Amino acid sequence: MIKVLINGINGRMGQEVLTQVNNSEDFKVCSGVDKYNNKDYPFPVYDNVSSIKEIPDVIIDFSVPEASMNILEFAKSNNVPIIIATTGFSDEQLNIIKEASKIIPVFRSGNMSYEINIMADIVAKLAKQLNNSDIEIIETHHRNKLDAPSGTALILADSINDALDDKMEYQYNRHSVRQKRPDNEIGIHSIRGGTEVGKHTVMFLGENETLEITHTVTSRSIFANGALKAAQFLFKQKNGLYNMKDLI
Numbered sequence: 367m368i369k370v371l372i373n374g375i376n377g378r379m380g381q382e383v384l385t386q387v388n389n390s391e392d393f394k395v396c397s398g399v400d401k402y403n404n405k406d407y408p409f410p411v412y413d414n415v416s417s418i419k420e421i422p423d424v425i426i427d428f429s430v431p432e433a434s435m436n437i438l439e440f441a442k443s444n445n446v447p448i449i450i451a452t453t454g455f456s457d458e459q460l461n462i463i464k465e466a467s468k469i470i471p472v473f474r475s476g477n478m479s480y481e482i483n484i485m486a487d488i489v490a491k492l493a494k495q496l497n498n499s500d501i502e503i504i505e506t507h508h509r510n511k512l513d514a515p516s517g518t519a520l521i522l523a524d525s526i527n528d529a530l531d532d533k534m535e536y537q538y539n540r541h542s543v544r545q546k547r548p549d550n551e552i553g554i555h556s557i558r559g560g561t562e563v564g565k566h567t568v569m570f571l572g573e574n575e576t577l578e579i580t581h582t583v584t585s586r587s588i589f590a591n592g593a594l595k596a597a598q599f600l601f602k603q604k605n606g607l608y609n610m611k612d613l614i
């Protein structure tokens with residue numbers, strides 16, 4: 367039985383992870399962390415990382431960047447592998463995560479869905495083949511999402527940019543520029559509203575024709591399932607920085 371600590375346990379994703387752990391024979395929650403807690407659980411939930419008493423086998427983090435940084439310190443001090451699924455990190459925070467992975471196993475992915483990671487491969491291949499097309503990414507999420515663009519839009523953009531030898535610039539929402547679209551640009555646009563769990567479209571706009579690829583999530587259970595698969599995987603790894611490519 368793998369003992370899990372869920373960071374951000376009272377959030378939408380924390381609750382999904384808890385449901386799946388409770389339905390699993392391989393995992394058990396030993397504790398949780400959340401800034402706000404008014405629920406009763408059969409295990410302790412702390413509002414502060416410094417109060418944690420149990421040492422888990424693995425940590426699953428779906429919270430906010432500040433909370434991820436705190437739990438990462440705990441993970442490092444106690445030599446615990448950590449899955450970081452939170453999004454919206456600054457470059458400095460991403461660097462802290464990278465440094466931590468020299469000491470403990472760290473799995474970070476802005477999207478725990480298997481299909482979206484397949485999509486990242488497909489759009490990279492298409493970008494090379496459709497080299498005269500303009501590329502735009504549109505992402506839609508529920509009204510409560512804090513960060514924009516989504517971590518997934520960045521996964522897709524980075525995958526395309528890698529395939530195109532890192533020569534693309536990212537243009538966010540296009541409101542601040544009054545100029546013709548340059549060729550070496552990926553436009554990234556964020557829509558927020560309603561209860562949409564997550565929808566990503568990559569558009570290849572060519573001469574008189576457009577190819578669009580869309581991925582739509584209808585349940586957060588997809589991400590929780592991916593996080594548990596990542597936990598099974600990470601549990602056996604040595605220190606290093608892992609992502610969905612390692613899992614697939």
Ligand SMILES: NC(=O)c1ccc[n+]([C@@H]2O[C@H](COP(=O)([O-])OP(=O)(O)OC[C@H]3O[C@@H](n4cnc5c(N)ncnc54)[C@H](O)[C@@H]3O)[C@@H](O)[C@H]2O)c1
Pocket residue numbers: 373374375376377378379380399400401402428429430432433450451452453454475476477478479513589
């Ligand atoms: N990687 C993926 O596949 C994936 C999928 C869905 C969501 N996400 C990301 O996961 C994160 C959480 O998403 P959500 O929809 O569950 O959000 P949410 O707002 O519902 O949950 C976040 C939780 O973190 C808690 N929190 C806030 N500050 C804290 C602190 N300082 N210490 C401890 N806990 C704190 C909040 O109280 C809340 O319960 C977001 O960054 C989101 O973008 C990633």
